[in-house]
């Protein structure tokens with residue numbers, strides 16, 4: 001069996017990351033099976049941004065600049081690979097914070113030039129979307145719920161580079177909603193893991209918070225989300241309860257998380273019905289339903305969506321939590337997929353950093 005070995009670099013937000021993966025290739029020249037992660041180094045800047053309750057772009061870019069070279073060296077070292085042993089170098093070109101993107105992109109292009117290897121510009125969201133093929137060899141097509149700090153989308157993933165959006169958020173991304181809720185309850189940053197932990201000791205029925213958009217018409221094909229009304233309701237409830245006791249915080253966290261999960265579950269169920277109606281039935285195996293992005297690390301959400309998937313004839317597939325949050329293995333893997341399929345950007349050395357780059361824009 002042949003392999004392709006790719007170095008990935010990720011600097012789009014507050015994680016500086018470098019990783020090397022090996023993708024198996026069959027006799028037809030297509031990827032067959034799961035990949036091997038030879039190294040996966042992630043340096044989180046969370047402690048640096050935590051006092052500000054969110055990512056400070058200028059600080060993030062400076063930290064990427066001072067750390068990236070060492071991290072790439074460490075990733076090569078841990079994988080026991082020299083630059084010569086790589087088949088390609090991939091880096092996140094967007095969407096994300098422009099300063100960080102420029103640092104990762106320029107570093108990757110310089111390495112590619114020096115080593116005389118192809119460079120591949122990767123969309124960060126495509127990295128999240130394809131991670132499950134690295135870990136589970138999930139076949140196309142599948143339904144994807146992408147839930148991160150900057151995104152909340154339901155997509156039909158038809159194949160590499162073919163993504164149809166079924167629903168998106170009209171205001172806040174779901175991870176952003178978790179982060180803002182945590183800030184309001186004076187919990188740490190990032191908020192998702194904090195809310196999840198506090199919700200474990202809270203009563204999810206303590207406060208009746210709204211579930212925006214889920215009681216809309218079912219005949220249309222709108223699977224959009226909205227979280228800003230829920231955030232406002234949480235704030236108003238918290239203001240009524242001042243001063244907040246630990247029990248109040250646990251109950252508010254549990255009530256908030258339950259409302260978010262109801263929204264994600266109902267919207268996903270609607271998307272499953274649409275996906276099933278648009279694809280010829282496959283009698284042998286259920287369709288994969290994939291959750292990706294940082295919020296997919298939430299265990300309560302995984303359990304809930306596994307039930308919804310089963311109810312609608314799908315099977316839940318999720319990468320391990322460390323590969324749900326930002327990392328470079330997902331960028332290296334997306335690079336390998338594009339290298340093997342010969343679907344690389346034209347003139348990759350001229351690929352720009354793009355603060356905004358919707359996944360659906362990749363679809364021909």
Ligand code: KG4
Pocket residue numbers: 013147148149150151174175176178179190191192193196293294295296297298299324325326
């Ligand atoms: O994918 P990611 O690492 O970065 C972006 O591309 O945005 O996602 C980060 C987001 C943050 O908003 C964080 O609060 C959320 O994912 N998150 C979680 C959990 N772990 C991370 N949200 C809910 N529950 C979690 N366990």
Ligand code: ZN
Pocket residue numbers: 124128148149293294325326
């Ligand atoms: Zn991400």
